[in-house]
Amino acid sequence: MTKIFLTIAMLLLVTGESFAQKENPLIRQGNKQYQEGKFKEAEIDYRKALERTPGSVKGSFNLGNSLYKQENYEEATRNFADAARLIKETDETGRSAALHNLGNTLLKSGKLEESIEAYKQAMRLNPADEDTRYNLAYAMNQLQQQQQQQQNKDEKSDEDDKKDEKDQKDSQPQDQDQQQKDQPRDKQQISKQDAERMLEALKNDEQKTLEKVNQQKVKASAVQIEKDW
Numbered sequence: 001m002t003k004i005f006l007t008i009a010m011l012l013l014v015t016g017e018s019f020a021q022k023e024n025p026l027i028r029q030g031n032k033q034y035q036e037g038k039f040k041e042a043e044i045d046y047r048k049a050l051e052r053t054p055g056s057v058k059g060s061f062n063l064g065n066s067l068y069k070q071e072n073y074e075e076a077t078r079n080f081a082d083a084a085r086l087i088k089e090t091d092e093t094g095r096s097a098a099l100h101n102l103g104n105t106l107l108k109s110g111k112l113e114e115s116i117e118a119y120k121q122a123m124r125l126n127p128a129d130e131d132t133r134y135n136l137a138y139a140m141n142q143l144q145q146q147q148q149q150q151q152n153k154d155e156k157s158d159e160d161d162k163k164d165e166k167d168q169k170d171s172q173p174q175d176q177d178q179q180q181k182d183q184p185r186d187k188q189q190i191s192k193q194d195a196e197r198m199l200e201a202l203k204n205d206e207q208k209t210l211e212k213v214n215q216q217k218v219k220a221s222a223v224q225i226e227k228d229w
Helices: 025-035 039-052 058-071 072-087 092-108 110-125 131-227
Strands: none
Touching: 025 058, 025 131, 039 058, 058 072, 058 092, 072 092, 092 110, 092 131, 110 131
16 A cells, blocks of 8 residues: 545635634635745745634645645644634534544554554544555555554564674684684793703803813823922
8 A cells, every 4th residue: 555645625715614614815815826836925824814813724624735846844833733623522523534634644654553543533523534544554554564664664673683792602613712712822832942952052051161170181181290390
């Protein structure tokens, strides 16, 4: 399902008691602009109408429609909410239309749970509205898909964490083995250096010993000579 219905009926055409207020010429002018597809011009007229008559149901509802057409969903949401609040409770058709459009703007804004609630309220007021029923089913399906995607994402994240933990554990013995392999190499290198130093020391000691022995031999010979004399 990809189609989203927008209730675009101008409230001046609705016969509910909430719209029995005197017609504002700016709203009539805005409606003409809207029907011609001039949504920005219609927005300007509706804003002027609301400046003259604050709290106008027609002004808020139709301004919301013009903003929706311009994809200004945030401000459209506020105007549809105002319209739904201002419409008398006895006018179920008018309130249902405002809540339907409120649900549309919330849906377009990605606020699925809020849009579902708005559609449900609209359905309670007008159970026969097939457009609202369709959009409610669409929003609920979108929310279900979103939740499923999030669940899959969380599960994948958990699997990745477990895999990283396993890889880390598997890598530890390998690191230790590598360290153990490196250690004899270090010891071997140190032993070789020590051996060279020890060999050099032995040579020095041997030379000193040899020199000492020779000296003693010379000394002994000298003494013997003296004795012979």
